[in-house]
Amino acid sequence: MELKNLITFTQVAELGSFTKAADQLGYSQSTISFQIKQLEEELGCLLFERINHTITLTERGRELVSYAHQIRALTDEFKDNLEKEQECNGHIHIVTPDSVCDEMINASYVDFHRKFPSISIKFTTADTSVMFDMLDHNEADVIITLDTHSYQKDYIIAKEEPLSAHFVANSKSKFAGARNLSIQDIINEPFVLTEYGQGYRRVFDKELAKRSLEITPVLEIGRTDIITSLIAQSDMISFLPDFVTKEMVEAGTLCYLDICDINVDIWKQLIYHKNKWMSKSLKTFIEYVKTLEFSK
Amino acid sequence: MELKNLITFTQVAELGSFTKAADQLGYSQSTISFQIKQLEEELGCLLFERINHTITLTERGRELVSYAHQIRALTDEFKDNLEKEQECNGHIHIVTPDSVCDEMINASYVDFHRKFPSISIKFTTADTSVMFDMLDHNEADVIITLDTHSYQKDYIIAKEEPLSAHFVANSKSKFAGARNLSIQDIINEPFVLTEYGQGYRRVFDKELAKRSLEITPVLEIGRTDIITSLIAQSDMISFLPDFVTKEMVEAGTLCYLDICDINVDIWKQLIYHKNKWMSKSLKTFIEYVKTLEFSK
DNA sequence: CTCCTTAATCGAAAATATCGATGGTAAATA
DNA sequence: TATTTACCATCGATATTTTCGATTAAGGAG
Numbered sequence: 001m002e003l004k005n006l007i008t009f010t011q012v013a014e015l016g017s018f019t020k021a022a023d024q025l026g027y028s029q030s031t032i033s034f035q036i037k038q039l040e041e042e043l044g045c046l047l048f049e050r051i052n053h054t055i056t057l058t059e060r061g062r063e064l065v066s067y068a069h070q071i072r073a074l075t076d077e078f079k080d081n082l083e084k085e086q087e088c089n090g091h092i093h094i095v096t097p098d099s100v101c102d103e104m105i106n107a108s109y110v111d112f113h114r115k116f117p118s119i120s121i122k123f124t125t126a127d128t129s130v131m132f133d134m135l136d137h138n139e140a141d142v143i144i145t146l147d148t149h150s151y152q153k154d155y156i157i158a159k160e161e162p163l164s165a166h167f168v169a170n171s172k173s174k175f176a177g178a179r180n181l182s183i184q185d186i187i188n189e190p191f192v193l194t195e196y197g198q199g200y201r202r203v204f205d206k207e208l209a210k211r212s213l214e215i216t217p218v219l220e221i222g223r224t225d226i227i228t229s230l231i232a233q234s235d236m237i238s239f240l241p242d243f244v245t246k247e248m249v250e251a252g253t254l255c256y257l258d259i260c261d262i263n264v265d266i267w268k269q270l271i272y273h274k275n276k277w278m279s280k281s282l283k284t285f286i287e288y289v290k291t292l293e294f295s296k
Numbered sequence: 297m298e299l300k301n302l303i304t305f306t307q308v309a310e311l312g313s314f315t316k317a318a319d320q321l322g323y324s325q326s327t328i329s330f331q332i333k334q335l336e337e338e339l340g341c342l343l344f345e346r347i348n349h350t351i352t353l354t355e356r357g358r359e360l361v362s363y364a365h366q367i368r369a370l371t372d373e374f375k376d377n378l379e380k381e382q383e384c385n386g387h388i389h390i391v392t393p394d395s396v397c398d399e400m401i402n403a404s405y406v407d408f409h410r411k412f413p414s415i416s417i418k419f420t421t422a423d424t425s426v427m428f429d430m431l432d433h434n435e436a437d438v439i440i441t442l443d444t445h446s447y448q449k450d451y452i453i454a455k456e457e458p459l460s461a462h463f464v465a466n467s468k469s470k471f472a473g474a475r476n477l478s479i480q481d482i483i484n485e486p487f488v489l490t491e492y493g494q495g496y497r498r499v500f501d502k503e504l505a506k507r508s509l510e511i512t513p514v515l516e517i518g519r520t521d522i523i524t525s526l527i528a529q530s531d532m533i534s535f536l537p538d539f540v541t542k543e544m545v546e547a548g549t550l551c552y553l554d555i556c557d558i559n560v561d562i563w564k565q566l567i568y569h570k571n572k573w574m575s576k577s578l579k580t581f582i583e584y585v586k587t588l589e590f591s592k
Numbered sequence: 593c594t595c596c597t598t599a600a601t602c603g604a605a606a607a608t609a610t611c612g613a614t615g616g617t618a619a620a621t622a
Numbered sequence: 623t624a625t626t627t628a629c630c631a632t633c634g635a636t637a638t639t640t641t642c643g644a645t646t647a648a649g650g651a652g
Contacts, residue, residue, distance in 0.1 A: 001299055003297055003299055004298060017628095017629080017630095018629075019629060027610075027611090028612070029629085030610075030611065030612075030613095031610050032630090033631060034609075034610080037631090043375070043378060044378070046573040049434050049572070050571060050629095050631085051431075051432065051433070051434040051571045051572070052432055052433070052571075052617070052618055052629090053616090053619095053628080053629040053630050054433070054434070054630090055629090058573060058575070059386045059387065060378065063374065063377065064374065067370055067371070067374040071367055071370050071371070074363055075297060078359065078360065079339070081359065082341060090355040091355065136347065137348070137350070138347040138348075138350070138352045275345070275346065275347045276347070277342045277345045279355060313597095314598075314599060314600095315597075315598065315599080323641075323642090324641065324642050324643070325599070325642095326601080326602090326641075326642065326643075326644095327642070328599090329600060331640090333600090334640095346598095346599065348648075349597080349600090349648065349649060350598075350599090350649090351598090351599080
């Protein structure tokens with residue numbers, strides 16, 4: 001039972017004539033005969049009675065008219081919805097490190113939701129490698145990484161920015177205000193760092209390794225908000241991107257340490273898979289993120 | 297958007313695999329690819345995302361699944377209904393003379409309805425010629441005629457019986473009990489006859505005409521129940537099929553007149569059009585009527 | 593590193609839909 | 623009454639569409 005035949009059928013039923021339906025639908029009359037016959041054979045019942053070359057709907061035919069209309073209504077409704085959706089709604093799954101998630105929720109989410117209320121967003125946090133796996137398995141629509149400035153042919157980088165990062169401590173720390181410190185000066189202090197899984201932590205470790213140095217942190221944790229609040233209450237030191245600490249530094253709670261002999265190259269990248277179907281909402285989201293100052 | 301494709305689509309969505317759906321549906325895998333592609337092109341949107349040879353439903357795809365299920369449910373419901381109807385229900389339009397209508401309603405309808413409660417019947421009364429017109433225009437499903445023993449290639453006679461008919465009068469009539477009367481003896485009495493439109497009335501007139509006789513009835517009326525009750529209360533005479541008068545004759549209210557020199561050949565016939573679609577209910581009805589004593 | 597699975601693609605073959613012409617019938621018209 | 627018109631069924635030829643099988647490319651598992 002194909003939709004095409006059903007449409008022909010309803011047209012015939014409405015017009016009460018094969019010939020008229022043929023004209024209306026742009027078929028030849030024999031085609032209409034064929035299509036109706038096909039329907040009748042498939043359903044195993046007569047839909048029209050033909051007596052003296054005029055047709056009358058049978059009982060079954062009348063019922064089919066009703067069903068056909070319902071089916072028609074459903075397909076129309078679906079197509080209407082499709083067009084409306086061209087407008088913009090849908091779900092987006094975005095995966096980021098904890099820190100970025102925090103930042104985006106605090107800084108941008110309310111605004112985004114106000115502008116595009118019909119786009120629903122799911123935030124998940126994950127390690128860099130997991131994020132790429134998720135892209136590969138289409139479990140994430142976009143990811144944001146804090147890592148080296150990487151490039152791979154399977155992924156598209158929608159936006160990227162170098163990120164400045166500093167060693168940070170409580171502003172009452174003995175290192176606060178000290179000028180031209182060396183990494184050696186602080187290497188034995190108690191460190192709180194993000195998990196190794198986070199890209200920029202790996203970049204950081206690699207940079208130390210170049211100098212044959214290594215830090216064994218007293219605490220490793222993904223949640224950067226927890227790290228900053230810990231540092232604020234103790235003499236621990238961390239190494240964090242500025243966007244995480246900026247607020248507290250400006251408020252005078254934390255301060256950057258002036259370590260001159262290490263320079264970590266971290267990038268913040270907005271990435272999606274090259275085969276990703278760009279729904280309107282996904283495009284909208286990406287365009288929106290592009291307007292943001294990434295590392296403010 | 298053809299139903300075939302929708303079925304394929306739902307199967308793919310359910311199994312999460314083109315290949316599995318192909319196996320299940322008995323298609324080759326390339327056919328599934330083609331059908332889905334066809335759907336996607338027609339709808340102008342991606343239904344599945346393909347990343348690394350695995351498929352994921354898109355937002356639209358998920359919606360289509362829901363619509364497809366609804367459509368599927370509708371067609372299933374229709375087909376179920378079809379099968380149930382094989383059982384037997386529907387409407388039958390039967391057209392008869394007044395007299396037959398009366399008889400059938402009184403004698404058989406209650407029984408028929410008890411046996412086949414899901415068959416609804418519409419009775420209409422009409423003249424013989426109108427009845428045949430109605431068959432020709434498929435306005436009547438079956439007709440019952442009281443007429444000559446006729447045969448025409450366009451019609452199928454499902455059942456037929458010769459019908460005996462008598463001149464009848466009030467049992468207190470001066471002719472009651474009289475033996476070997478001639479038509480001449482009663483030709484000038486006041487007659488009440490059925491309308492000329494009823495076949496057997498025409499047969500009757502023709503028979504008289506053979507003898508160069510003619511009756512001008514004092515009243516012509518289709519309703520034979522009215523004729524009989526009139527006769528019962530007056531000295532009028534009528535000519536009626538026995539099934540109409542039998543009861544009152546047995547009750548002693550009316551009596552047959554013993555007219556020997558006229559013999560009217562009337563048949564009761566159950567007729568339908570040769571192109572008529574024999575629905576189960578129509579078949580049932582006809583079979584039922586065949587079990588009846590037609591002219592009891 | 594190899595085997596297995598997956599989906600896309602392509603050309604050939606098969607199946608199907610469509611058309612136009614024809615025929616028969618009934619109704620409308622002259 | 624004869625003629626024309628309108629209607630649907632049927633048939634053979636044609637056009638279109640669908641399907642298949644083989645191949646390709648790429649990831650995943652062992």
